[in-house]
Amino acid sequence: MFGSLAAFGSTVFKSAADAETTPSAGGVASADPTKVPGRLPSALGQRSAFENPGRILKTPALSGSSRTPLEALNGNLTPADLHFERHHAGIPNIDPDNYKLLIHGMVERPMAFSLADLKRFPATTRTCFIECAGNGDIGLDRSNIPDKVTPGQIDGLLSTSEWVGVALSTLFREVGIKAKASWFLAEGGDAAVMTRSVPCSKGWDDAMIAYCQNGEAIRPEQGYPARLLLPGWEGAMQIKWLRRMEFADRPFMSREETSHYTDPLPDDTARIFSFEMDAKSIITFPAYPNRLPNKGWWEISGLAWSGRGSITAVEISTDKGKTWQPAQLQRPVLSKCTTRFRHLWNWTGEETFLMSRAIDETGYVQPTLQQFIAARGPGTIYHTNCIRPWKVNRQGEVTFGLTEVV
Amino acid sequence: MFGSLAAFGSTVFKSAADAETTPSAGGVASADPTKVPGRLPSALGQRSAFENPGRILKTPALSGSSRTPLEALNGNLTPADLHFERHHAGIPNIDPDNYKLLIHGMVERPMAFSLADLKRFPATTRTCFIECAGNGDIGLDRSNIPDKVTPGQIDGLLSTSEWVGVALSTLFREVGIKAKASWFLAEGGDAAVMTRSVPCSKGWDDAMIAYCQNGEAIRPEQGYPARLLLPGWEGAMQIKWLRRMEFADRPFMSREETSHYTDPLPDDTARIFSFEMDAKSIITFPAYPNRLPNKGWWEISGLAWSGRGSITAVEISTDKGKTWQPAQLQRPVLSKCTTRFRHLWNWTGEETFLMSRAIDETGYVQPTLQQFIAARGPGTIYHTNCIRPWKVNRQGEVTFGLTEVV
Numbered sequence: 179m180f181g182s183l184a185a186f187g188s189t190v191f192k193s194a195a196d197a198e199t200t201p202s203a204g205g206v207a208s209a210d211p212t213k214v215p216g217r218l219p220s221a222l223g224q225r226s227a228f229e230n231p232g233r234i235l236k237t238p239a240l241s242g243s244s245r246t247p248l249e250a251l252n253g254n255l256t257p258a259d260l261h262f263e264r265h266h267a268g269i270p271n272i273d274p275d276n277y278k279l280l281i282h283g284m285v286e287r288p289m290a291f292s293l294a295d296l297k298r299f300p301a302t303t304r305t306c307f308i309e310c311a312g313n314g315d316i317g318l319d320r321s322n323i324p325d326k327v328t329p330g331q332i333d334g335l336l337s338t339s340e341w342v343g344v345a346l347s348t349l350f351r352e353v354g355i356k357a358k359a360s361w362f363l364a365e366g367g368d369a370a371v372m373t374r375s376v377p378c379s380k381g382w383d384d385a386m387i388a389y390c391q392n393g394e395a396i397r398p399e400q401g402y403p404a405r406l407l408l409p410g411w412e413g414a415m416q417i418k419w420l421r422r423m424e425f426a427d428r429p430f431m432s433r434e435e436t437s438h439y440t441d442p443l444p445d446d447t448a449r450i451f452s453f454e455m456d457a458k459s460i461i462t463f464p465a466y467p468n469r470l471p472n473k474g475w476w477e478i479s480g481l482a483w484s485g486r487g488s489i490t491a492v493e494i495s496t497d498k499g500k501t502w503q504p505a506q507l508q509r510p511v512l513s514k515c516t517t518r519f520r521h522l523w524n525w526t527g528e529e530t531f532l533m534s535r536a537i538d539e540t541g542y543v544q545p546t547l548q549q550f551i552a553a554r555g556p557g558t559i560y561h562t563n564c565i566r567p568w569k570v571n572r573q574g575e576v577t578f579g580l581t582e583v584v
Numbered sequence: 585m586f587g588s589l590a591a592f593g594s595t596v597f598k599s600a601a602d603a604e605t606t607p608s609a610g611g612v613a614s615a616d617p618t619k620v621p622g623r624l625p626s627a628l629g630q631r632s633a634f635e636n637p638g639r640i641l642k643t644p645a646l647s648g649s650s651r652t653p654l655e656a657l658n659g660n661l662t663p664a665d666l667h668f669e670r671h672h673a674g675i676p677n678i679d680p681d682n683y684k685l686l687i688h689g690m691v692e693r694p695m696a697f698s699l700a701d702l703k704r705f706p707a708t709t710r711t712c713f714i715e716c717a718g719n720g721d722i723g724l725d726r727s728n729i730p731d732k733v734t735p736g737q738i739d740g741l742l743s744t745s746e747w748v749g750v751a752l753s754t755l756f757r758e759v760g761i762k763a764k765a766s767w768f769l770a771e772g773g774d775a776a777v778m779t780r781s782v783p784c785s786k787g788w789d790d791a792m793i794a795y796c797q798n799g800e801a802i803r804p805e806q807g808y809p810a811r812l813l814l815p816g817w818e819g820a821m822q823i824k825w826l827r828r829m830e831f832a833d834r835p836f837m838s839r840e841e842t843s844h845y846t847d848p849l850p851d852d853t854a855r856i857f858s859f860e861m862d863a864k865s866i867i868t869f870p871a872y873p874n875r876l877p878n879k880g881w882w883e884i885s886g887l888a889w890s891g892r893g894s895i896t897a898v899e900i901s902t903d904k905g906k907t908w909q910p911a912q913l914q915r916p917v918l919s920k921c922t923t924r925f926r927h928l929w930n931w932t933g934e935e936t937f938l939m940s941r942a943i944d945e946t947g948y949v950q951p952t953l954q955q956f957i958a959a960r961g962p963g964t965i966y967h968t969n970c971i972r973p974w975k976v977n978r979q980g981e982v983t984f985g986l987t988e989v990v
Contacts, residue, residue: 207677207678207679207682211676211677211678211773211774211775211825212676212773212774212775212777213775214676214775215646215673215674215775216646216671216673216674216675216676216677216774216775217674217675217677217804218644218645218646218648218674218675219639219641219644219645219648219649219650219669219671219675219805220639220641220644220650220669221638221639221641221650222638222639222665222666223639223664223665223666223667223669223803223804223805223806224665224803224804225800225801225803225804226678226680226801226803226804226808226809227677228679228680228681228809229800229801229808231800231801232627232628233625233626233627233628233629235625235626235627238624238625238626239624239625240621240622240624242624242625243625244625244626244627250800251796251799251800252707252709252748252796252799253709253746253747253748253796253798253799254709254746254799255661255746255798255799256799257663257664257798257799257800258629258663259628259629259630260628260629260799260800261629263625263626263629265622265625267621267622268621268622268623268624269622269623269624269625270617270618270620270622271613271617271622271623271632271633272613272617272632273613273634274632274634275634276613298881298882298883299883300883300926300928301658301883301885301926302914303658303659303660303914303924340659340660340661341659342658342659367617367618368617368618368622369617369618369619369620369621369622371618390657390658390659392659392661392663392798393657393658393659393660393661393662393663393666394631394635394637394656394657394663394666395631395632395635395637397629397630397631397632398623398629398630398631398632399625399629400629402632402635403632403634419617475704476704477704477705477706477707479707508708508709510916510918512916518709520706520707522706
């Protein structure tokens with residue numbers, strides 16, 4: 179499958195004689211863990227003292243964010259306590275026994291649902307990504323593109339979870355939404371009372387109200403006790419701490435869909451209601467701040483995702499975009515979910531650029547920055563999904579290479 | 585899809601007039617979360633103060649266990665800090681920089697691998713369950729079957745994670761296992777120096793050495809920094825803190841595969857090397873200690889799994905085994921992974937018994953306790969996979985019903 183695997187061993191493996199015991203040393207670990215009794219079972223597990231992952235924080239602010247450290251993760255899932263955050267007035271503290279969701283407006287039977295009510299409905303499970311519409315806007319000030327940025331700093335407003343909740347279509351039938359209702363306002367119970375308009379068609383398709391995340395109750399940072407989940411659509415629409423849905427025959431033109439989450443276009447119009455997250459990918463290894471200690475075989479690995487369905491291919495260039503080869507996609511590939519890709523690369527030791535481009539089931543191909551700007555103009559902030567190149571120099575140092583590969 | 589959904593609303597939903605605001609009260613929550621700034625973003629997320637899940641502990645012991653609270657979870661995954669534990673000498677504290685895995689015996693090139701070495705190989709991702717061979721042995725002392733036990737107390741030595749690691753077949757090729765090698769000894773770096781024999785065929789099939797769990801570094805309780813993963817096989821073989829693999833042309837007959845993890849059979853022989861976990865299922869809702877407040881529609885939900893491949897069906901009886909109906913299986917259904925099943929049930933208010941039985945891709949059907957004992961005799965402890973019935977009385981109280989449905 180991988181050709182001559184002995185090639186892996188030539189540079190990095192030590193001899194067997196070096197390792198006939200498993201010594202442990204250092205400030206924290208036992209000198210020899212086989213000679214001392216271990217820690218007892220407990221109610222809640224802990225990370226190893228040698229592992230200290232954390233979300234990437236700028237200056238904490240009420241209208242602030244934290245990013246998932248993509249470079250510290252592997253596989254496809256995001257641990258709940260590392261899921262990215264983007265709040266508009268901080269994280270509210272909600273008593274689930276007092277939680278209610280009001281559904282009203284153009285409906286036959288306006289109703290309020292307790293959390294227990296929501297949980298009594300038939301449930302559904304879905305693994306999908308949530309991505310902030312502003313994810314990956316780094317580099318758009320082309321005079322000031324940084325090179326020392328990690329995958330998480332670039333694209334860490336992206337996380338993947340298994341969600342459980344009630345399908346919105348189930349609630350639509352319960353309240354009887356009227357034939358002329360075409361949009362609903364989703365309103366959060368945070369201090370921003372965050373609001374967005376959502377087309378009813380998404381509710382009939384695959385939207386849900388989620389109350390579980392990765393097996394357990396949804397975390398406060400992700401909307402406890404219940405949030406709107408709109409698979410594949412921009413994160414800000416997926417209202418957390420959801421407390422109200424009002425149905426109407428038009429969008430509500432709320433602040434967060436007019437003054438924000440809208441992009442000016444070159445023809446002096448604006449791109450509004452840009453719901454779907456376009457296909458994107460990023461190599462998470464090797465990437466800044468990795469340094470490859472030697473040439474030879476390395477596995478390039480990263481994530482690809484599309485808000486329009488499944489990833490059908492990820493192509494890798496190890497020669498600055500001259501040639502492209504298909505990466506392996508980790509199965510199962512799920513619709514509107516991140517997909518881990520992997521590609522074996524034999525580094526010659528010369529300077530080069532590594533690039534990935536995602537292709538989704540609609541045939542859409544992740545564009546270069548040049549193609550992206552040609553389509554959207556220079557003023558775009560949101561939905562920036564251009565190819566993210568990494569430069570590898572002859573010392574094996576990896577830096578963000580967008581200034582040199584546009 | 586679910587028939588008349590208005591039927592759900594008749595008994596549990598409150599009127600809209602009750603819920604035009606979202607008040608919050610209580611010792612911890614804000615009086616009105618929309619009127620106070622929320623908590624700021626942070627490096628690590630926390631559970632809501634209203635949620636306090638924990639693993640189920642008996643008296644903590646070095647050779648002890650803790651169980652996953654299946655009744656507190658939904659979906660398919662187990663949060664890493666709620667993954668069950670079963671240790672034979674506690675949890676060792678291992679410095680990953682000093683970790684080495686020695687592979688020797690009947691191999692062409694004995695080698696020791698550092699953690700970085702293991703991570704340099706091509707990686708693979710797999711979502712699967714791990715289940716202790718002793719899971720579900722409750723009730724086998726037929727004179728003393730409890731009725732007030734939760735799903736986690738019965739079957740909580742079962743957890744599901746996404747794992748990332750290197751395929752064992754890749755390492756087999758690297759060291760060149762000899763043609764006559766048919767088994768290997770896997771040895772842990774804990775104070776028990778836990779050992780088990782594993783057939784090489786499992787390594788060529790789907791075994792791996794896992795170093796990531798649910799996206800992040802594997803947790804100490806699950807084998808940090810690396811463990812053996814044998815999808816579908818009994819948990820005790822999947823050696824945690826793996827430090828040595830020795831190849832031979834026979835099993836090693838270690839203590840943990842002779843004096844333990846072996847069952848006497850009625851014909852005075854013993855069942856040894858019982859690798860695969862048989863198909864099993866358990867209803868996690870409704871279950872003890874739930875009490876259904878009223879009759880009408882309820883969604884029965886639970887988990888089904890098989891060590892021999894995919895679950896193809898789960899059948900539900902709501903009349904003490906007289907009739908059976910197929911449950912909905914949550915997609916995607918993965919091989920050797922738990923599968924969430926759901927089934928709508930209209931409770932008449934009369935006493936009844938709820939039962940589930942799993943069917944896997946080999947055609948195997950989860951047996952009744954009577955069938956199980958007929959096949960294995962009364963002395964079996966391990967691999968107890970009989971149907972788990974729940975009794976619902978006219979007050980809606982749910983208790984374990986194995987004494988009344990054998």
